[in-house]
Amino acid sequence: xxxxSLLNAAQNKPMLVELKNGETFNGHLVxxxxxxxxxxxxxxxxxxxxxxxxxxxxxxxxxxxxxxxRVPDTLLDAVKEEQNKAREAGRSARGSHVSGSGGRGRPAVxxxxxxxxxxxxxxxxxxxxxx
Amino acid sequence: xxxxxxxxxxGSLVDCVDRKMMVVLRDGRKLIGVLRSYDQFANLxxxxxxxxxxxxxxxxxxxxxxxxxxxxxxxxxxxIDLDQEDDVPLRQVEWNTLExxxxxxxxxxxxxxxxxxxxxxxQRGFCKEGGEGDGY
Numbered sequence: 001x002x003x004x005s006l007l008n009a010a011q012n013k014p015m016l017v018e019l020k021n022g023e024t025f026n027g028h029l030v031x032x033x034x035x036x037x038x039x040x041x042x043x044x045x046x047x048x049x050x051x052x053x054x055x056x057x058x059x060x061x062x063x064x065x066x067x068x069x070r071v072p073d074t075l076l077d078a079v080k081e082e083q084n085k086a087r088e089a090g091r092s093a094r095g096s097h098v099s100g101s102g103g104r105g106r107p108a109v110x111x112x113x114x115x116x117x118x119x120x121x122x123x124x125x126x127x128x129x130x131x
Numbered sequence: 132x133x134x135x136x137x138x139x140x141x142g143s144l145v146d147c148v149d150r151k152m153m154v155v156l157r158d159g160r161k162l163i164g165v166l167r168s169y170d171q172f173a174n175l176x177x178x179x180x181x182x183x184x185x186x187x188x189x190x191x192x193x194x195x196x197x198x199x200x201x202x203x204x205x206x207x208x209x210x211i212d213l214d215q216e217d218d219v220p221l222r223q224v225e226w227n228t229l230e231x232x233x234x235x236x237x238x239x240x241x242x243x244x245x246x247x248x249x250x251x252x253x254q255r256g257f258c259k260e261g262g263e264g265d266g267y
Contacts, residue, residue, distance in 0.1 A: 003174040003199050020204065022158075036174075036201060067158065068200040076167065076178060076197060116165055116213070117149040 001079060007032050007069070009079040015040075016070040017061060022048030025061065036063030144169045144208070151211040152177070157204050159237065159266030161185075163211065164198065173202035184233040190221050191229040206267050237266065 001009075010029050017025045017038070027040035043056040147166050154162045154177060164180030177198040184191050244264060251257035 001168055001176075002170050003168055003176050004170065006168070006176055007199060020158075063201075066201050067156070067204045068198055070195060071197050071199060073178070073196045076176075116151055 001083070004032075004034060004036065006071070006075065006079060007036070007038075009082070010071050010075055013072055013075060015072070018067045018069075019061070019065045020067045021065075025059065027056075027059070030058070033063075036066055037061065038063070038066075144173065147208060147210060151213060151216075153183075153209045153211055154200065155206040155209075155267055156200070157206055157265045157267060162195070162198065162200075163192075166208070170202075173205060175200045175202065175205065175208075184226070184229055185221070186229055186232040186236060188221050189224050189229060190219075191224050191226040191233075193226045206265075241266070 007029075011031065012028055014026070014028050017027075017040070019025075024046045025040060025043050026046075027043035030039040030041050032038045037060070039058060039060050041058050043059050045054040045056055045059070046052065144166070148168065150166060151163065152166045154164070154175065156162065161183050162177060162180050163183055164177035167176040167178050169175050175198070177200060180195045180198045181192045182195050183193075248257070248259050248264075252259050
């Protein structure tokens, strides 16, 4: 799923935002938009050196100032789960009208969490396009 | 035939998805993780990410988790060859042991770059980058 969709799915979750200047903001995501502008609540702000702290009830961060966001690791799994549920729900709603073998109902190939590609690529190197 | 490869498909990161990648950020950080997704800005989602620091012939790692990296901060992505990744001639140590040396390296580099920028400015009329300078 797209990075910004992951961000949208992270609403109400805790996260760490590091800005380009090195400041960090720890808080819960309230909302975000396509520019990566975000609003956080219950925020702990830290300066780049890591020796000064502020507590903010809410803050708004302009997307263009963000370096990266760290989100809970469980988020990716949670989002995939929700997507699957939504897909199943949509399918069963449509399935009742469509007759037939239901071939289209075959679920898409699931990539298990932690699955890393590299086998075919590794084996094929030197034997693929080169020859 | 090989020379036509760059023109046969549009440049994209699709071949890098679900692979272990090293990402270098503009602030000099090196993050290693599994690339899970990207978009038109090359914003990245990196799973099971580890931050790695190097000094002399030694390195250290710190687990960081799930990252959403804003594309403009990325210098480069490199695929990690799972077969060869343990063959490096470097020893691994504890993060807390290596961190002070790493910080020293960064400070020294920053000092050198500032001095260089100053000389270029004074003697050759180059512009100073100010706070925009990159750390890599």
